[in-house]
Amino acid sequence: MAEKHVSNRRCLQSRRSRILLAVFVLIAILAVVIPPAVVVTLHKKNDMGPKSKVFVPLYVYPAPGAWTPLEDVISKHPDVNFTVVINPGSGPGPNALPDGNYTREIPKLASYENVRLLGYVATTYAKRNISLVRRDIETYAAWPTNSSNPALAVRGIFFDETPQQYDEDALAYLQELTDVVKNTPGLGPDHY
Template sequence: MSILLPLYVYPSAGAWDPLYAAAKAHQNVDFTVVLNPCSGPCMGSLPDELYLEEVPKLQAYPNIRTLGYVATNYTDKDIESVLAEINTYDNWQKLTGITKMRVDGIFLDETPSTYDPDSYEYLKIAGQAVRQCTSFNGGFVAHNPGLISPEILNSKTVLQESYLNLTDMTVVFEETFENWLDKDTLDPLQEHKIRRSKLAVILHSVPNLSNQVLEFVVDQVEETADWLYLTNVTETDQYYHSLTPMFAELVTVVDGGIARRRKG
């Protein structure tokens, strides 16, 4: 189990410190961190000075992977614009002269969930561009459709009729905590045969949970995916613009689960 963190938090003084502290204290936990300085990479300019100071710090932690945010508008955005944004992230290192001012791949947001041949070709081209970027470490590709229905995930032809074979990680559920608890949603999501290491779940509007309940929730998510993020921020459109107050506790619980599995 690992953490997928949409870090849309402006890097004002101390804002990213909880992430640094968690990565240092919990070296068995892997973090994939999505950077989004300008609803993308800041086309036509570099991110401001605070980003130029803070992004390289992330590279000091071997358990942190960084991804640049690019929206596809469900493949309605012109593919050339998507490729230009990917290329802009790739150029950060060169333009700044800062070796560690880079990302390791791209988080393609607003991707479609139902299969379409044209969308498949579009996302294939975008993924190939990511893997060809010279400054990226590994060229990691993530998709976020927000939701992939259990019917698709449990289909025997899911790998032929989805975009899962184009990605290293796909967010299969980004919804409220309340919706996650719906038995008609939860049970089918846990029945798929896809490698969980390729899947992620993001839950927002999480209520305050005791440590015991949080452990239970993390265990339940792990039945579906190996990557997760939980936030108890409830304000619409602000879910990822501040680190959730439960962040440290969430990482501790995830680390504890890793330790239990190693002992078991």
């Protein structure tokens, strides 16, 4: 009977040893796996990639309240960048400044850190007289000076009606206009 008792005791010790060994192995595995998993998870939460961006061709006349829905969306989504194209008159219009509704509303949009305003300019598929296109660019660029209001400004130009097929003359035309925009004071700085 003493032998049986000793045998049972060894069996229990052996079983206990195996259970303890399994527990220690499990703890060791968890100690190795959990910290990197936590670091990766926290990194993913903090790095959600670049900000979302929205392009808005705002070809709506700014009667009182007409741009308010857009302003509401912009203010509710500061984590989204908005590029907004304004078009006072198939370009900046015939005068040195846009009308009073535009001069009232453009600075409101420009006040948002997540908004980039672009001025609309038609190129008529690279056939419009380039001096007229330059004049439109220069008109937009002069708005802050002509109005004595630095917030009445666009930060770039949106060229519309560009050619849909490659053509060397069209490429040269658009490259020249791109250089004009880059070298024209009054079209910046940009918020983002």
